[in-house]
Amino acid sequence: MPDTQExxxxxxxxxxxxxxxxxxxxxxxEGDPAARVIEAARYSLLAGGKRIRPVxxxxxxxxxxxxxxxxxxxxxxxxxxxxxxxxxxxxxCMDDDDLRRGRPTCxxxxxxxxxxxxxxxxxxxxxETLSAAALDTAKGTRSIPGGxxxxxxxxxxxxxxxxxxxMIGGQAMDIAGEGLGMxxxxxxxxxxxxxxxxxxxxxxxxxRLSGAAPGVLDAVDxxxxxxxxxxxxxxxxxxxxxEAGNLGKTPGKDAExxxxxxxxxxxxxxxxxxxxxxxxxxxxALEELDSLxxxxxxxxxxxxxxxxxxx
Amino acid sequence: MPDTQExxxxxxxxxxxxxxxxxxxxxxxEGDPAARVIEAARYSLLAGGKRIRPVxxxxxxxxxxxxxxxxxxxxxxxxxxxxxxxxxxxxxCMDDDDLRRGRPTCxxxxxxxxxxxxxxxxxxxxxETLSAAALDTAKGTRSIPGGxxxxxxxxxxxxxxxxxxxMIGGQAMDIAGEGLGMxxxxxxxxxxxxxxxxxxxxxxxxxRLSGAAPGVLDAVDxxxxxxxxxxxxxxxxxxxxxEAGNLGKTPGKDAExxxxxxxxxxxxxxxxxxxxxxxxxxxxALEELDSLxxxxxxxxxxxxxxxxxxx
Numbered sequence: 001m002p003d004t005q006e007x008x009x010x011x012x013x014x015x016x017x018x019x020x021x022x023x024x025x026x027x028x029x030e031g032d033p034a035a036r037v038i039e040a041a042r043y044s045l046l047a048g049g050k051r052i053r054p055v056x057x058x059x060x061x062x063x064x065x066x067x068x069x070x071x072x073x074x075x076x077x078x079x080x081x082x083x084x085x086x087x088x089x090x091x092x093c094m095d096d097d098d099l100r101r102g103r104p105t106c107x108x109x110x111x112x113x114x115x116x117x118x119x120x121x122x123x124x125x126x127x128e129t130l131s132a133a134a135l136d137t138a139k140g141t142r143s144i145p146g147g148x149x150x151x152x153x154x155x156x157x158x159x160x161x162x163x164x165x166x167m168i169g170g171q172a173m174d175i176a177g178e179g180l181g182m183x184x185x186x187x188x189x190x191x192x193x194x195x196x197x198x199x200x201x202x203x204x205x206x207x208r209l210s211g212a213a214p215g216v217l218d219a220v221d222x223x224x225x226x227x228x229x230x231x232x233x234x235x236x237x238x239x240x241x242x243e244a245g246n247l248g249k250t251p252g253k254d255a256e257x258x259x260x261x262x263x264x265x266x267x268x269x270x271x272x273x274x275x276x277x278x279x280x281x282x283x284x285a286l287e288e289l290d291s292l293x294x295x296x297x298x299x300x301x302x303x304x305x306x307x308x309x310x311x
Numbered sequence: 312m313p314d315t316q317e318x319x320x321x322x323x324x325x326x327x328x329x330x331x332x333x334x335x336x337x338x339x340x341e342g343d344p345a346a347r348v349i350e351a352a353r354y355s356l357l358a359g360g361k362r363i364r365p366v367x368x369x370x371x372x373x374x375x376x377x378x379x380x381x382x383x384x385x386x387x388x389x390x391x392x393x394x395x396x397x398x399x400x401x402x403x404c405m406d407d408d409d410l411r412r413g414r415p416t417c418x419x420x421x422x423x424x425x426x427x428x429x430x431x432x433x434x435x436x437x438x439e440t441l442s443a444a445a446l447d448t449a450k451g452t453r454s455i456p457g458g459x460x461x462x463x464x465x466x467x468x469x470x471x472x473x474x475x476x477x478m479i480g481g482q483a484m485d486i487a488g489e490g491l492g493m494x495x496x497x498x499x500x501x502x503x504x505x506x507x508x509x510x511x512x513x514x515x516x517x518x519r520l521s522g523a524a525p526g527v528l529d530a531v532d533x534x535x536x537x538x539x540x541x542x543x544x545x546x547x548x549x550x551x552x553x554e555a556g557n558l559g560k561t562p563g564k565d566a567e568x569x570x571x572x573x574x575x576x577x578x579x580x581x582x583x584x585x586x587x588x589x590x591x592x593x594x595x596a597l598e599e600l601d602s603l604x605x606x607x608x609x610x611x612x613x614x615x616x617x618x619x620x621x622x
Contacts, residue, residue, distance in 0.1 A: 027476075033497060034480030034504070036487050041475070088431060093404075093423035112404035113486050116427065117479055120399060120434065124474040127438040131467035134445070138460050148449050148459055156442035163435040164337075164352070168428055169345030175424050176347055186344060193345070 007301040011055060017068065018054040021076040022046060025125060040110040040118035041125070045083050047101040052231070052306070053078045057202035059302065060220060063294050064210035070144045071206055073133035074154055077126040078202045081162045084122035085198075087115055089171065123162075130155045146211035154205035161201035170194025174259070182260040188229070191262075195235070196228030203227075216292065223285035223299070230278035231306055236261035237271055242311060279307045318612040322366060328379065329365040332387040333357060336436060351421040351429035352436070356394050358412040363542070363617070364389045368513035370613065371531060374605050375521035381455045382517055384444035385465055388437040389513045392473045395433035396509075398426055400482065434473075441466045457522035465516035472512035481505025485570070493571040499540070502573075506546070507539030514538075527603065534596035534610070541589035542617055547572035548582055553622060590618045 026042050029035035054075035061071035090097040090105040091112060097105055107115035134151040136142035144150060160166060170193030177190065203224035207217050240263050262271040282303045286296040337353050340346035365386035372382035401408040401416040402423060408416055418426035445462040447453035455461060471477060481504030488501065514535035518528050551574050573582040593614045597607040 032480070033487075033500060034475060034483040037479060037483030038475055084431075088427050091404075091424075091427065093402075093427060113402075114483065116399050116402065116404060117483050117486070119431075120395075121475045121479045123431065123434055124470060124479060127441075128467065128470040128474055130438075130442075131463060131470050135460070135463040135467050138449075138463050149446070152442060152446040152449050156439065156446050159435060159439040159442050163439055164345060164349055164432045168348060168432045168435060169343070172345040172348035172425065172428050175428070176344075189344060 004301065007298065007305065010059075010298050011302075011305070014055045014058045014068075015051040017058065017072065018051045018075055018079065019046070021054075021072045022079060025076060025080070025129060036110065037114060037117045037121055040106055040114050041121045043109060044087050044100075044106045044118060045080060045122060047103055049079075049083075049101050050309075050311075051079060052302075053082055053199060053202045055302070056199065056224065056227075057206045059298050060203045060206035060224075061210060063289070063296065063299065064145075064207060064212055064216065064220075066145055066206060066210040070133075070142060071209055073129050074158070074205045074209065075202060077129045078158060078198065078205070080122045080126040080129070081158070081167075082198055084119040084126075085162075085167060085171070087119040087122065091115060094171075094175070126162075127155075127159070130158065144209045144211075146209045150208045150211050154208040157204055157208065158201045161197035166193050166197030166201075167195075170197070177260065182265070184265060187260055187262065187265055191229060191232040192225075195232040196225060199228035199231055200224040216289065216294075219285045219288045219292075223282050223289070226278045226281035226285065227303060227306065230275055230282060230303070233262045233271055233275040233278065234306060234309065236263045237268065237275065238309075238311065239263070240268070275307065279303050315612065318609065318616065321370075321609050322613075322616070325366045325369045325379075326362040328369065328383065329362045329386055329390060330357070332365075332383045333390060336387060336391070336440060347421065348425060348428045348432055351417055351425050352432045354420060355398050355411075355417045355429060356391060356433060358414055360394075360412050361620075361622075362390060363613075364393055364510060364513045366613070367510065367535065367538075368517045370609050371514045371517035371535075372521060374600070374607065374610065375456075375518060375523055375527065375531075377456055377517060377521040381453060382520055384440050385469070385516045385520065386513060388440045389469060389509065389516070391433045391437040391440070392469070392478075393509055395430040395437075396473075396478060396482070398430040398433065402426060405482075405486070437473075438466075438470070441469065455520045455522075457520045461519045461522050465519040468515055468519065469512045472508035477504050477508030477512075478506075481508070488571065493576070495576060498571055498573065498576055502540060502543040503536075506543040507536060510539035510542055511535040527600065527605075530596045530599045530603075534593050534600070537589045537592035537596065538614060538617065541586055541593060541614070544573045544582055544586040544589065545617060545620065547574045548579065548586065549620075549622065550574070551579070586618065590614050 022045055026038055029038045057071055057075035057078060058068055062068060086100060087106045089095050090100055091107055098108055106118055133142060134155055137144055137151040138148045170190050173190040174194060203220050207220045262274060283300055286299050290296045333356055337349055340349045368382055368386035368389060369379055373379060397411060398417045400406050401411055402418055409419055417429055444453060445466055448455055448462040449459045481501050484501040485505060514531050518531045594611055597610050601607045
């Protein structure tokens, strides 16, 4: 982590804002006969985690002048989508994982059927949240620089990033491609969809909410796309270098499953160099935004933080 | 089925409109490395079925003066949500069913992991479709009487109906309550959420798109809520009276699993009487709409069709 106190404080502030937002999305379960699925969804959603996706959404919104409170529902929705994908990914019929964010996975506690439903509930809740926010904007009770078109464009781009063209498509490639070996082109495409799309979406969504001009949108897009790829390369590196206690999930699983990763495809030194290259690309896009007068310090630190993170 | 040729023709017209709409939602899979998840989703989505939810949306839209083409994305989205819930419900960790709509279930063909993802993709695609339609309305390229507020209210109500307060909550009650016996109150609540909510939502959504006045909305709500409960009671009756070849899914499963149904709770004669009562309630609400000058003939026939259906 970049050792500036400002960065650490700001990251903490934005991730705590997210935690509070996420804690409020579920109603009280008292007397609700469907309480168990809500508990299962809440168990996974409030298990901590880095919250890098909502922090990205909030920090880009802040940079571009969209009030944080207005961007928060979008930030939370992306984190719900990310969490549902983990819950389903951990199922025995998928990656079959017992450990996630340092705790037993959802299905280990609540059973497989309930974990399927909890994941479904989180995905659905993301769109309940997005619809409610956009409706408030249409009614004028939630005011964002990008207006109702910005709100709906953000929602549509988040949906596209999460769907078969994005994350779900990447997961499908992952399942279909296990153990078969993959060309580098295919590997990059898989990760662009599986991980990259849902890291790019919160940054882009924040730009839409902010009513950003095309040139700004484009720079945010290049920044977030490079950061997303760097994030996945870093994950692949951590899968072979980190310890379980530190990682919060089972390390070495990808290698064991015979999956193609940036490390198995290129080796650790080349993967490390690719990570540095994508991080430089991300910083380059930020420098363009800097030259347009935006305050990019936190996002620059975020790139370095992700480059150096130990979990 | 009510034996008027008009009803049959109109049902066929609206369900064929839906089939064409659904067939167009997926892109060509040629060259897409994630083709298999799209094929799995398409396999389940285009397996036929009664399409009663989209037919409800389209016929209510027609009655209230919203162009069919404008209501179609909403009709299709609800059918995608319904289909995803079947794909996940059929999984071995849920109802463990081999047969659906007369064909092997999704996971029997594509494997469990891919079926989880195909369900996820369908739920996500529903919201991609809804977001795109609402964005078109905001941009003015899709014009509906209810405007962008109507579009977003429809989307939000569909999301609520599909989520933990609605369908997913009902499924969770179903899983948690298997074999335990249920009070009638609890049983009605489970079915209101599990089946009723997603039959009510397309009718209400159509009313929102049409910019319906509160009195009209309320009558549509009571009509669709009663029809939804009648639909579930009919399903419970068919589970014990129909044959597999006719039903298109495995009959007798609920009784075997020790699930509480309207038939196990009340017996066949009382369940049949409840079905008739809910159908009368639905027709009563339609007669109010009739007195306001709306053409309710098709919807009246629809209530009778659902009362008498053999699958």
